[in-house]
Amino acid sequence: MVGSVATDFTGQSIRPPAILKMSTRMAITISKAxxxxxxxxxxxxxxxxxxxxxxxxxxxxxxxDAVELNVAAPPREGEANKAVIRVMSEALNIPKSEIVISSGLKSRDKTIEISPSTLGLSEAQNKDQWPALVKDILIKHIAQST
Structure with missing residues (x-):
């Protein structure tokens, strides 16, 4: 039914939370070898x-759909991009030289590239689990920061 509203067992209308909105992209993806x-x-x-x-x-x-970052650097002359690399380097505990901004150099939405081996990931692990492992690292970093 178009326009129908779901209800709970008491008859109260239920609105789905905003978090259930599907994203057109995923925060962490793996490219082909x-x-x-x-x-x-x-x-x-x-x-x-x-x-x-x-x-x-x-x-x-x-x-x-994204890792949200706050950087103190202003968005001019690449200062914010350098700060993004530094912040992600600290969060993932990897060298800054291993992080590349592949798109979005002049945008707030950026894509960074990292070699899985830099994070200690290997072929022995299931590649489908790599994004979840990186998310766990980032969640732990967020928890330690607060």
């Missing part, structure tokens, strides 16, 4: 809020 990159690349979608107070800098939340 190649000869140059036998494990492929991990792509992490980031939504960046530049120019925040230095005390609020870091990974602020993790949604279904």
């Amino acid at each position: 190649s000869k140059a990159r036998p494990l492929g690349l991990m792509h992490i979608q980031c939504r960046v809020k530049p120019g925040v107070n230095k005390n609020r800098e870091g990974v602020s939340s993790l949604t279904a």
Whole structure:
């Protein structure tokens, strides 16, 4: 039925929470392997809020479609991009040199690339579980930051 409203056992209408909205993209994806990159690349979608107070800098939340970051650097001359790399390096505990912003250099929505081997992931693990493992690392980082 179009326009019908679901009800609970008491007859009260139930509205689905906003969190149930489906995303058109996923926060963390894995690209196909190649000869140059036998494990492929991990792509992490980031939504960046530049120019925040230095005390609020870091990974602020993790949604279904993006890792939300606060950076103190202003969005000019690549300063915020450098801060994104630094914040993600600290959150994932990997060297800054292993993180590349592959798209969104002039946008708040960015895609960063990381080699799975940098995170200690290997072919022995199920590739389908890699995004969940990275999410766990980020969730632990958020919990430690608060």
